[in-house]
Amino acid sequence: MNIIKKIFSKSRSLNLEDGIFFDKIQTILGFPPKNLDHYRKAFTHRSTSKITPEGNPINYERLEFLGDAMLSSVIAAHLFNKAPQGDEGYLTKMRSKIVSREHLNELGKDLNLIQFIESKVPVQHFGENVHGNIFESLIGAIYLDRGYIYCEKFIQKRVVTPYVDISRLEGKVISYKSLVIEWCQKEKKIFHYDIYEDNGIDGTRYFGVKLSIDGKVIAKARATSKKKAEEKASQRTYFALQEKMDKK
Structure with a gap:
């Protein structure tokens, strides 16, 4: 039972x-x-x-x-x-x-x-x-x-x-990195993403990125992945050069 x-x-x-x-x-x-x-x-x-x-x-x-x-x-x-x-x-x-x-x-x-x-x-x-x-x-x-x-x-x-x-x-941007690269290629500018480890005191692994255009550093960023850091640096670059880039 x-x-x-x-x-x-x-x-x-x-x-x-x-x-x-x-x-x-x-x-x-x-x-x-x-x-x-x-x-x-x-x-x-x-x-x-x-x-x-x-x-x-x-x-x-x-x-x-x-x-x-x-x-x-x-x-x-x-x-x-x-x-x-x-x-x-x-x-x-x-x-x-x-x-x-x-x-x-x-x-x-x-x-x-x-x-x-x-x-x-x-x-x-x-x-x-x-x-x-x-x-x-x-x-x-x-x-x-x-x-x-x-x-x-x-x-x-x-x-x-x-x-x-x-x-x-x-008007929505889905990839600032693609936007920056497309603009640089069209304007025949040389761009470079310098990626390096930038770990914090909390032990978390971070990556730093410096984005240069024609040899000049335009923006820096830091994130927990290379992809995120590149995208963040690209976004900051876009805002820094928005007036020029929006004329493309």
């Missing part, structure tokens, strides 16, 4: 857990999911080392690939229809601004998707990009679960309607 009670109790607990997950996912999606397994996989980190009976890994990385493709497809179609004057280069640049890693990370954070992640790595050890990664994997799960129409519906609701303002996006 005790064994039966334990089995019954465990069954009810699992059903309750599924019910809570279902309700939370439905709130985020705006429609009921059909197969919760797709969504559980969308939040499974590779550190869990889960595999299928066939030996294939179970984690969100493949869904992330699929979601990235679906997101790009829906955004591309939207821009094609809403910006009939735009050529291929314009449309590509606008799509890049919408699906930038920074923006996807913001979307993942806004939906608090990190609450669902299953991992053997503490959440605080994840980098910023995990938020955008699981946002894309969620889109991949929607496609597998409900198909393209529902996938498009979700992207329209969560990305296009609240964030895609074409006139505003036209």
